[in-house]
Amino acid sequence: MAVEDEMKANVFDTANNSLSNHQREELPYIHKVGVPPKQSLFKEFKSRVKETFFADDPLRPFKDQTRARKFLLGLQTIFPILQWGRDYNFTKLKGDLIAGLTIASLCIPQDIGYAKLANLDPQYGLYSSFVPPLIYAFMGSSRDIAIGPVAVVSLLLGSMLQDEIDHEHHIEEYRRLAFTATFFAGITQAALGFLRLGFLIDFLSHAAIVGFMGGAAITIALQQLKGFLGIQKFTKKTDIVSVMRSVFSAAHHGWNWQTILIGAGFLVFLLFTKQLGKKKKSLFWVAAIAPLISVVLSTLIVYLTHAEKHGVQIVKNIKKGINPSSVRQIYFTGDYVAKGFKIGAVAGMIALTEATAIGRTFASMKDYELDGNKEMVALGAMNIVGSMTSCYVATGSFSRSAVNYMAGCHTAVSNIVMSCVVLLTLELITPLFKYTPNAILSAIIISAVIGLIDFEAAILIWKIDKFDFIACMGAFFGVIFASVEIGLLIAVAISFAKVLLQVTRPRIAILGRLPRTTVYRNIEQYPEATKIPGVLIVRVDSAIYFSNSNYVKDRITRWLIDEEEQLQAKGLPRIEFLIVDMSPVTDIDTSGIHAIEQLCRSLKKKDIQLILANPGPAVIDKLHASAITELIGEQHIFLTVGDAVFTCAPKVVDEF
Secondary structure: OHHHHHHHHHHHHHHHOOOOHHHHHHOOOOOEOOOOOOOOHHHHHHHHHHHHHOOOOOOHHHOOOOHHHHHHHHHHHHOOHHHHHHHOOHHHHHHHHHHHHHHHHHHHHHHHHHHHHOOOOHHHHHHOOOHHHHHHHHHOOOOOOEEEOOHHHHHHHHHHHHHHOOOOOOHHHHHHHHHHHHHHHHHHHHHHHHOOOHHHHHHOOHHHHHHHHHHHHHHHHHHOHHHHHOOOOOOOOOOHHHHHHHHHHOOOOOOOHHHHHHHHHHHHHHHHHHHHHHHOHHHHHHHHHHHHHHHHHHHHHHHHHOHHHHOOOEOOOOOOOOOOOOHHHOOOOOOHHHHHHHHHHHHHHHHHHHHHHHHHHHHHHHOOOOOHHHHHHHHHHHHHHHHOOOOOOOEEEHHHHHHHHHOOOOOOHHHHHHHHHHHHHHHHHHHHHHHOEHHHHHHHHHHHHHHHOOHHHHHHHHHHOHHHHHHHHHHHHHHHHOOHHHHHHHHHHHHHHHHHHHHHOOOEEEEEEOOOOOOEEEOOOOOOOEOOOOEEEEEEOOOEOOOOHHHHHHHHHHHHHHHHHHHHHHOOOOOOEEEEEOOOOOOEOHHHHHHHHHHHHHHHHOOOEEEEEOOOHHHHHHHHHOOHHHHHOHHHEEOOHHHHHHHHOHHHHHHO
16 A cells, blocks of 8 residues: 555645645546456356346345245246236226227237238138237236237248248148248247347347338238239239239239229228327227228128139138147258248347337336346247147237327237237137138228338438448338348348447547546547647547457547647647547557557657556556556546646646
């Protein structure tokens, strides 16, 4: 301690000799940068792993508890219904019952249409709104999310499966691959939750998701032109060029005016009710039951007029009964296992992204916490069980969740109510859908996906970040002009490119002193900030790694050369000190240390002293470990930029 105090005193005395009385009052003591205590490699690794994967400390509730209590808490962790179910009452049941019936009226017609998007028979859409919501109700932590098939995932799954197996000529193999993909989608989701790797889905940026969803919405709407126009032969591709070519080639003989009349009439009705629900929140239920009303009315019209005999395509028979077992239909061996895993992993990640975004949105609106890892495990479990009960990938639906929220749901019991209604539909009502025209299903899907096109979000992205807008448009046009998979790949690639660009080319700023303060800020942001004669102050706004260390060194060197040339041209004193503010530098690796060493040696040849200000604990620890502090000099590492400037140029600072 004596040596340390003496060192501090020496540093202070050096500065104090040339300080004015006013400065002595302002700077009574210059603190030395603290060095964190050394940790063993095991403790450091353990700390890093805990911070990365267990930042929320999931084991905290189990500490100092009896075995019975730990067992109960463990069950509540896996099945949150055991926790909130204790406070369940009749008031909540009434709200959940109304919400469940409302979303059931919306989901039944949607499920039949979404199954067609996935190139599956209509009953598989209903199956996927029966078993998965039941599993989620017991394991999920969101109170508002409504579970079932969704348009984007259905289209993605259908297009990727179609690339492997033709659904028209190999129906059985296609269906088996769909169940296999659903199984691996669940495995992927559950694994991310168990391993606490949910941060991986954050690599799909908000901008990329906005573009992807918008492109997928247009692609889905274009795919519905087959049913909407009554076209018999339609392209299996999803890009806009192929679809429009198929539409116009069938214009002379393939369109059916009765089908168009039914589809257009009910589409106007659906859009009107949706707009009515938006303007008057109390009438949200009108938009919610409009699809079911449309199905009932259109089915009656077709049945009474026998429009199916005049070219109007109908659903025909929907298989009656609850979900049959599909355990033996999943591919666990053979060539299709790898294909199922690839398709399932992609579909599972997209489904997870959509469900997470929906869950977080409604959780923030009702001000409660949502455990992301529990959500992933719940979604994974329901898809694993679903794959064994003839379901395809299910996730949270935004339209149904919004209706669920506005209908006054209190808990996930609304999903149980919805499942019960779907059960009754499968057991009793499916024969009544025989005369339902495909046009009405197309109209329902078109009206549902229009809401996925978020123009306001795209405009806001353009205003905030042009690079984000490029990612948004890249995903959008990739989906429209290529395929859903290509659009997704472009979205991920551009998002990664943005991260890499920010890492390899970090922001570096020149700092100046704000008048009548000891605060130093970016001179571009604060034009009134003035430079200190003889001192160049720069700030590195990033960790210094192998990917950017040379850029940081070269950028600082170029600024130094430019500054010296300007000073020389004006006949002003040369630069004697280069101060690097390292406050934002969270970490540094060996390449970064080497870059600082090279910079220090280069500056010494020019008789310029390198000074570091406020290096963080990880940085100062590595600086000491590399012995670079001896090259720079312990006395040239300061707690703040102000301390460094006061010590280096006290007379100049006094004049300011």
